[in-house]
Each structure stands twice: as C-alpha cells, then as structure tokens.
Amino acid sequence: CAHPSAKPESAVSPYACQRRTTLDNHNKIFTDALEVLAENLELCGNQGPSLAFRRAASMLKSLPAALRRLEETQHLPCLGEHSRAIIEVQHEPRPSLSVSTHISSHLSCSAPAEALINTLSHRFLFYEDISKPVSRTEASALKIIVEEAVICVNPSATVSITGGFRRGKEFGHDVDFIIKTPEAGQEDVILPAVIKRFKSQNILLYSDLQESTFDLRKLPTHCFEAMDHFSKCFLIIKLKREQETDARAGKDWRAVRVDLVAPPLERFTYALLGWTGSTLFLRDLRRFARLERGKLLDNHALYDKATNTFLPAKTEEDIFAHLGLEYIEPWQRNA
Ligand code: CTP
Ligand code: MN
Ligand code: MN
Ligand code: MN
Structure with a gap:
C-alpha cells in the first residue's frame, strides 16, 4: 500500500x-x-x-x-x-x-x-549586556582568555568548551568550559588561581566560586544527584569588543557570563557529558539509565544497581555503550 x-x-x-x-x-x-x-x-x-x-x-x-x-x-x-x-x-x-x-x-x-529580580539584582549592572546572546566568535575569544589563564597557572591543564557551543550552537546565554588537570588535587586549586589572574588583568566583573565538596567515598548508590560537587565558578568577564560598535556609550567591552568546572581527572568523562547537555537530553539520559537499565548516571559516575559496581568510562562513547544506547554526537544532543 x-x-x-x-x-x-x-x-x-x-x-x-x-x-x-x-x-x-x-x-x-x-x-x-x-x-x-x-x-x-x-x-x-x-x-x-x-x-x-x-x-x-x-x-x-x-x-x-x-x-x-x-x-x-x-x-x-x-x-x-x-x-x-x-x-x-x-x-x-x-x-x-x-x-x-x-x-x-x-x-x-x-x-x-x-x-527572579532578587536573583538578578547583584548582576544588575551588567544585566543589559548579559541578557544579549553570546556569539560563537565571542566564545572563541573567551576560550583564548581562559586557556591563557589556565595554562599560566598550570601548564599541563587543558580547557575544552562544553555546553551549547559544544553542541554546535551559534549563540548562547553563557560560555561553559571544563578544565582537565592531570595531577590529583590540582582541580581544587586551579579555579581560585584563575580567578585571581582575571582580577589582576582587570577583566573580572563578578565571581562566585563554589569549592569542591566531592568525596570519592561518598559516590551515590541509591539515587543520582541533580547537582555535582565539583569545584566550579560562575563568572562575569569583561570581553573586549572587536570593533567599537557602541561608540556613544564609549564602552569598548561587553560583560559575558562564563561557567568553569574543574572535576578530578577520573570523573572527567561523566562531567563532560553532564556539562555538554542539553539539560533535557541529560535529564532523559538519566531517566533512561534508571528506568530502562537499572543504572544511576550523574555528573560523577555511572553505577550499576544489579552488580553494585561503578562502571568505568574513558570516553563518552563508553557511557552510551554501558547503557546499551547508540552513540549520540554532541551536535545531536540539542534536545
Ligand atoms: N550543568 C550542570 N551543573 C551545573 C550547571 C550546569 O550539570 N552546576 C549542565 C546543565 O545541566 C547543562 C549544561 O551544564 O546540561 C550547560 O548548561 P547551560 O550553560 O545552562 O546551558 P547550555 O546548554 O549551554 O545553553 P546556553 O547556550 O543557553 O548557555
Ligand atoms: Mn551554556
Ligand atoms: Mn552554563
Ligand atoms: Mn533536516
């Protein structure tokens, strides 16, 4: 027919x-x-x-x-x-x-x-700027700034873009970066040092540092956690404009929201997957893991309730494979 x-x-x-x-x-x-x-x-x-x-x-x-x-x-x-x-x-x-x-x-x-207004009030000064979408070009310029600061603090650390820009979006409400540090313990000191450097460069407008509360011995085995315990910070950074687009204001920079997260090396893959999003994709990935596979996934780990074991993952592909899912590329996660 x-x-x-x-x-x-x-x-x-x-x-x-x-x-x-x-x-x-x-x-x-x-x-x-x-x-x-x-x-x-x-x-x-x-x-x-x-x-x-x-x-x-x-x-x-x-x-x-x-x-x-x-x-x-x-x-x-x-x-x-x-x-x-x-x-x-x-x-x-x-x-x-x-x-x-x-x-x-x-x-x-x-x-x-x-x-809502309360939440925004301490950022009010930059509200107009940060409510404007961030372009991919601006995200790339920020990557150079973040990378420079990170490498200056720890030459063996690397920076990757995550969030919407990793999924291929042309615009975002912020720019998300994940920092990989190859030595244990470095993840706890790198963000304060990076913030200090931004301050000394006079490009830091606002910072909210959340120190790590991650404890390897307390990985969840009963339910996954919505928020992760990694060292992270929410920043507002001054980004120099390529051209003086707003000459009347006489301001040659704009304020941009930046998120940085620094997980311990052995948690990197789970953190990368979680911070890549989208929020809804991750929500469903976790729901699928729990309801269809009896496994708990969060930004820290993947736990198998049937065998009471944590499943290791070197790459995101490993996590999808553990869940019996076809691999979905970052640009296919815009759910
Ligand atoms: N995320 C997280 N833990 C946080 C903050 C964010 O796991 N403390 C995750 C979110 O769940 C999301 C991803 O990081 O999956 C990116 O978050 P966000 O920047 O809010 O969204 P984007 O997808 O990047 O969209 P946008 O372009 O609007 O920034
Ligand atoms: Mn984002
Ligand atoms: Mn973000
Ligand atoms: Mn099509």
Whole structure:
C-alpha cells in the first residue's frame, strides 16, 4: 500500500537520548510556542506542566520534517492534550492571538517576579549586556582568555568548551568550559588561581566560586544527584569588543557570563557529558539509565544497581555503550 499514513510509523522514542536532535529544527513554529509557554510556567513555579511542554518541544525538534497534518501527531510520544492544542492552534491559518492565555486559563500563575529580580539584582549592572546572546566568535575569544589563564597557572591543564557551543550552537546565554588537570588535587586549586589572574588583568566583573565538596567515598548508590560537587565558578568577564560598535556609550567591552568546572581527572568523562547537555537530553539520559537499565548516571559516575559496581568510562562513547544506547554526537544532543 502506497498511502503514507498506512505505513507503520517509524517509532520516535519518548527518551531524548534515543533521538538525534540537531539544530536543524523543522517544527520551529510549534516548538517556539511550546517553549514560550514552558518558560512562563517555569517562572510561575509550575515545574511539572513546564517540563511536559519542554518534552513535547524537544520531541518535535528531533523530527526529520515539518508536521503537515495534525493526524501526524497521533503516533508521536510526549504530546499531552495541551501540547496537541498548541499544535492545533499554530496550525490554523489565522494568527493565533494568545496561545499562552489558552493554557494559562488552565494553570494558576503565582507572582514569581520578585524572586527572579532578587536573583538578578547583584548582576544588575551588567544585566543589559548579559541578557544579549553570546556569539560563537565571542566564545572563541573567551576560550583564548581562559586557556591563557589556565595554562599560566598550570601548564599541563587543558580547557575544552562544553555546553551549547559544544553542541554546535551559534549563540548562547553563557560560555561553559571544563578544565582537565592531570595531577590529583590540582582541580581544587586551579579555579581560585584563575580567578585571581582575571582580577589582576582587570577583566573580572563578578565571581562566585563554589569549592569542591566531592568525596570519592561518598559516590551515590541509591539515587543520582541533580547537582555535582565539583569545584566550579560562575563568572562575569569583561570581553573586549572587536570593533567599537557602541561608540556613544564609549564602552569598548561587553560583560559575558562564563561557567568553569574543574572535576578530578577520573570523573572527567561523566562531567563532560553532564556539562555538554542539553539539560533535557541529560535529564532523559538519566531517566533512561534508571528506568530502562537499572543504572544511576550523574555528573560523577555511572553505577550499576544489579552488580553494585561503578562502571568505568574513558570516553563518552563508553557511557552510551554501558547503557546499551547508540552513540549520540554532541551536535545531536540539542534536545
Ligand atoms: N550543568 C550542570 N551543573 C551545573 C550547571 C550546569 O550539570 N552546576 C549542565 C546543565 O545541566 C547543562 C549544561 O551544564 O546540561 C550547560 O548548561 P547551560 O550553560 O545552562 O546551558 P547550555 O546548554 O549551554 O545553553 P546556553 O547556550 O543557553 O548557555
Ligand atoms: Mn533536516
Ligand atoms: Mn551554556
Ligand atoms: Mn552554563
């Protein structure tokens, strides 16, 4: 039979870690609407419904082509009643006046703005700058700055870009770096030294250093941990502009958010995977490991509950293999 809808649907997995999600999104009109909603719900403290919309958007991003007819959603996972309603509204020829009020009417929104403003207030001075996306060119310029500082402190250390830029994104809200130190213990001293160097170079606008609370003897064996215990810092760095684009302001730099993490060498692979994201990809990878494989994955380790052992991994490929998953490249993890 030649009719496309009669053909068995090539199954889309409900787990993001079993889908290849590149930046080539053929369903942007739907995913944008779903993500705006998810964001609003998140700010209102509705984490559950927000996640449901994020999952729906993420699934649509992995599709090889645009949805043409609503019936095509029938065999797709991760779509609840509300997500289908959004897709339906977006499908209509007239401009959808208010997709979000449609949903907001179902879900209460308490005032969360105050908490958000509090979080941002200490960065307020640079808020305008850091709310502007960081380009790949700016990320590369920052890599040189971070690398120079790291190598100056420890010539045997190396710096890799992680986060969205490792997944091939052209823009990010920050730039994430992971530092590899070949000697044990170095991971605990490198970040304070790098911060000190940025200070002396007069390019540090803000720093929040979180010292390592990692303890190899206390690796989790009952549930994975959402936050890792590695030495890390959240920085705001002055980045010189290539050209004076804002001559009126007379400011030849912009403020950029930078995250640095320095795990112990034997934890590097798990940390790299975790910090590469995307957040939703990692969330599903962990969920898949736990529910489908009886294994616990976090930024520190991969633990097999059946054998009560930690599974070693030299590369990210090793971790996917332990989980019985096809390897998904970083640029296919944009779930
Ligand atoms: N991450 C983490 N632990 C932290 C902070 C971040 O494991 N303490 C992970 C996040 O879960 C995410 C990745 O690091 O998977 C990158 O985080 P983030 O910079 O927030 O997102 P990006 O994917 O880089 O997106 P953007 O371009 O907006 O920065
Ligand atoms: Mn394509
Ligand atoms: Mn990032
Ligand atoms: Mn980050």
